[in-house]
Amino acid sequence: AQKITQTQPGMFVQEKEAVTLDCTYDTSDPSYGLFWYKQPSSGEMIFLIYQGSYDQQNATEGRYSLNFQKARKSANLVISASQLGDSAMYFCAMREGWTGSNYKLTFGKGTLLTVNP
Amino acid sequence: GAVVSQHPSRVICKSGTSVKIECRSLDFQATTMFWYRQFPKQSLMLMATSNEGSKATYEQGVEKDKFLINHASLTLSTLTVTSAHPEDSSFYICSASPLTDRNNYGYTFGSGTRLTVV
Numbered sequence: 001a002q003k004i005t006q007t008q009p010g011m012f013v014q015e016k017e018a019v020t021l022d023c024t025y026d027t028s029d030p031s032y033g034l035f036w037y038k039q040p041s042s043g044e045m046i047f048l049i050y051q052g053s054y055d056q057q058n059a060t061e062g063r064y065s066l067n068f069q070k071a072r073k074s075a076n077l078v079i080s081a082s083q084l085g086d087s088a089m090y091f092c093a094m095r096e097g098w099t100g101s102n103y104k105l106t107f108g109k110g111t112l113l114t115v116n117p
Numbered sequence: 118g119a120v121v122s123q124h125p126s127r128v129i130c131k132s133g134t135s136v137k138i139e140c141r142s143l144d145f146q147a148t149t150m151f152w153y154r155q156f157p158k159q160s161l162m163l164m165a166t167s168n169e170g171s172k173a174t175y176e177q178g179v180e181k182d183k184f185l186i187n188h189a190s191l192t193l194s195t196l197t198v199t200s201a202h203p204e205d206s207s208f209y210i211c212s213a214s215p216l217t218d219r220n221n222y223g224y225t226f227g228s229g230t231r232l233t234v235v
Contacts, residue, residue, distance in 0.1 A: 037226075043208055045161075045226035091160065104151060105212075105224060107161045 003027065004092050004108035012114050013082045020067070021077040021111045023092030032096045034075040035105065036066065039089040048090075051075055082115045089113075119145050119215045123227025130201055130234055138196045138230045140211035146191040147213035151224070152184075155208040164209075167194040201234040208232075 005024045013019040025034065036048040051059045051066045059066040067076040079086055092108040120143040130136050140150055148169045153161040165186050166174040173186035183205075185197040194213075198205055210229040 035224075043155075043210070043229040043231070045210065045212070045229075047225070103149075103214075104163055104166060106163070109160045 002108075003106045004094055006092055006108035006111050008111045009109075010112045010114070012116060013079075015084060015115055015117050016081055018078060018080045019082055019113065021079070021090050021092075021113065023075045023077065023108060025073050025075060025092075025094050027073075027094065027096050029096040032094055034066070034068070035093040035095070036064070036075075036077045037091045037093060038086075039091060039110075041088070045091075049077065079113075084115050084117060087113060087115045119213075119225040121211065121213050121225045121227045123211055123230060125230060126228060127231045128233070130232070132202055132234055133200055135197055135199045136201055136232060138198075138209055138211075138232075140194045140196070140213070140227050142192045142213050142225075145213075145215040147194075147215070148191060150188060150194040150211055150213045152186060152194075152196050153210045153212070155210060155229075157208075161210065164196075169194075198232065201232070203234045206232055206234045 003026050007022055032053045034051045038046040038048055049059050049061045049064045049066050051068045058068050063080045065078045089110045089112050091110045093105045095103050095105050122141045122143050124139050150167040152164045154164050155161050163176050164179045167186045167188040169188045169191050175181050183199055188194040208229050208231050212224040212226040214224045
C-alpha cells in the first residue's frame, strides 16, 4: 500500500484564486510529520510547510496552509491568492518517527499545478 | 538558513564511465544525508541513506556496487555512479537535515544533478 497518495496528477487554477491539493497518508506510527514541497521546472525542492502528528492546530505559512484531518489521514495543502509563480510540481511527503528513529521521507507522486492568468 | 550544495548540476558522460556527485552541507553538520533519484514527471525515490563514518543503507532494489556512497565527513557525502549506462540517466538529488531542526523544518535539498549517459 502506498504511504502517501496524491490523487490529482494535474490541477489548474486562475490567478488570485485559492486551490487545494490533496494528500492522504497511511501509517501506524503515532509519531510522524507531514511535509509539502514545491518543485519548479528547475528541479530544486522548496520546503513549504510542515505538520506534526501531535500538533493541535493546522500549520500556516504565509499563503500556504495545511488542512490536517488526522482521523481521515489527510493533509491537504491550500494555496490562497494563487500567483503565476506558483506553477510547479507539488509533493506531499511523510516522515515516520521522531529524531533518532528512521526518519527518511516518503514522497507522493506529486501534483502539477498550473496557474492561468 | 541551512544550505546544501550539490555538484555538478549537469553532467554528460559516456557509457561505461563513472560519475561522482558531491553533496555538501555548507553551514551545518549532517550525520545523515539522503540520496534520491527522480525520473521525468515522476516522484523522488529514495536510493540510500548515507551515514557519516559507516556504510550507507540502500533501499530495496538499488544496486550497492553500482551506486557507491561515501560519507567521509559531517559535511560531505558523495554518490558515484559506476559503469554508467543510458538507463542510469536521471535527476539525482541529495538532502540533509540540521540536527537541531529536523522536526519542524524538514530537510534541505541540494539543487540536483541531471545525469545524461550517452
